[in-house]
Amino acid sequence: MTNIVEACEIYAGVDTHADTHHAAVIDQNGKHLADAQFPTTPAGYAALTAFILIYGNLVRVGIEGTGSYGAGLARHLTALGHQIIEVIRPNRQLRRMNGKSDPVDAYAAAKTALTETKQPTPKSGDGNVEQIRYLFTTRRSAIKARTAAQVQLKSLLVTAPTLLRERFRDVTDAALITGLADFDIRPYPEHQGIVIALRALARRHRYLTAEIHALDQELEPLTEYTNPALRAASGVGPVTAAQLLITAGDNSDRLRSEAAFAALCGASPIPASSGKTNRHRLNRGGDRHANSALHRIALVRMSNEPRTKAYVAKKRAEGKSSKEIIRCLKRAIAREVFTLLTKDVDVPRVDDLRPFRQALGITLQQVAAHFNVWITKISRIERGLTRDDDLAQAYREWLETSAPSS
Template identity: 30%
Template sequence: MITIGIDPHKSSLTAVALDPSGQIADSIRLPVDGAVVGQLLAWAQRWGPRRWAVEGAAGLGRGVAQGLAVAGECVVDVPAQLAARARLLDTGHARKTDAIDAASVAVVAQRSRRLHRVHPEDQSVVLRLLSERRDDLAGERVRVVNRLHALLRDLIPGGARRNLTAEQASALLDGVQAMTAPDAQRQQLAVDLVADLRRLDAALAANTTDIAAAVEAQASTLTQIHGIGPVLAAKIIGQTGVVQRFPTRYHYASYCGTAPIEASSGEQRRHRLSRAGNRQLNRALHLVAVCQIRTKSPGREFYQRKLAESKTAAEARRALKRRLCDTIYRHLTRDHLARQPQP
């Protein structure tokens, strides 16, 4: 089988084809435009069985990787770090060109069996985009409220309450009588920030509605889990992506950062907390675990059993996160199978 490695850039890409023995069969450099996928397919049609390897298929290589996947080609994603290591080991020097990089990407694809296959984008990408937009809006709202608090502290003795809304801030500003030019400027800036706060609240409300509709269109059963609403379901589905890329629940737990890492030495067997994995998913699992611990739920009963086993609160919470990770994986897998066309 021919393996074609692609080193993508913003305005151009280089593709190198390797035969099964690892020898370069051909190479090509193309500008990145609307016709690049068709040009690549026309160039590669001379070879029968072939596989494409794209460096950074979720970054600069997303466009060409998705175009090839939609065309029915077999495409795998090669992390840039793996390609860099392969280049150093294969060439024995630090010289770097686009052709060498593309060949290194192909070498990684030939020798590795654990690369993720690129699938055409589906509804999970919509949920990820909506979830990321919500994070941006929420972060901007926090910054606006903090700026507003700082101004109100200078305009009003004692400042304003912590959970400040646009209506409350507007009412406070109506009672302010600016005595100096700086205070007048502070008041005007505060009025502008209140308008920004209203705009962000409206955008967050619209985003919440869009997320709820998208989760319903996905026909997800994640919301049946105690502590998971549409917003968290969108975060989990969007960050997980195509669930079939995880062969088992253990692979998914490792990706979420809930699987402990073995750190044994000699006769001593021990494990340590994993700081790796997708931190967005890990945080979502943490929120679900805290919700279940604080309310009457099966998760609370599990947490209390772990405490009765002399586990610390942190250890019991981590065990609950691991259990929730398995539950979420089962739901995601069942939802994926339910969406498949019946024979």
């Protein structure tokens, strides 16, 4: 039988798999105490926890794959109040030197828990962001499948019989999908198989489009409810907000600083100086999906936001290239997004502006003429589709001064 060690500080590591987890325990000196394998069931999680606690006071647990196979165990241990850290899989060179087995990986994870105090904190995966992640992942796969269906459809149409190819030669993509999805095969009995195949691809495309639209309708209110300040930020829509929320996780307090968040998103500048050249380049690491979200926000702001347009003009005058300007913009946006993700930011109320204006009998044309802006901008501000705090505040003050005194 295993001798029970006197209570001391211990560290644990877990190598996770789909059906089993292998746990290992070491003391504060790195001495191997014990290891064992457990099933990935609630009873298995409880048995694994009890096995670790036999050997002393648990300080930290290092778990591989807290976002996949280890998610359930991580939630179980977190609920019990234990500190969890994410263990990054060792590089291939170390694996070749030390060998690989479940006990070896588990002890390596325990050693990481002992020596590495700045490992990333796992996402909790127990709130609205986890629901957003499921919807967003499904949406992404639907978009990929729809794109694949459209590419395959056009490829097959290139070698289709002349009558079919000529009929759909100069139509738009939308007309092509609609026309083939509702295509009547009876006039083409000699090409029945080809027509059926093309029609099936078009119908698949149409079905996936409807699925994507339905998922977007679920994402929009959920992202707005989860973080209204992020959704209200300029250039941030439901899709970009969903990606940024997923990157941060439900427990956004795990993000140590805005610089760490920028590095996580691959938006931190990387020195690229040499000799007389003094410059920075884009960071090609980090979460590329989050980086893509920041890139889309930057492009939207470059097109529509006066403040960003002025900033771009200033940087161009300084001799910055477009890539360098976008890199600077993404870094600034990452700083803003970090604040919106980690702090409670009040969103100015705008839903009462339209009823207030209508009660005073003032038209949109009058408001737009007074502020010298387009009517659509005032309408979008009233509906919360565009955020311009300065204009909204000035609009409110103007309405208040226009109201008859009681």
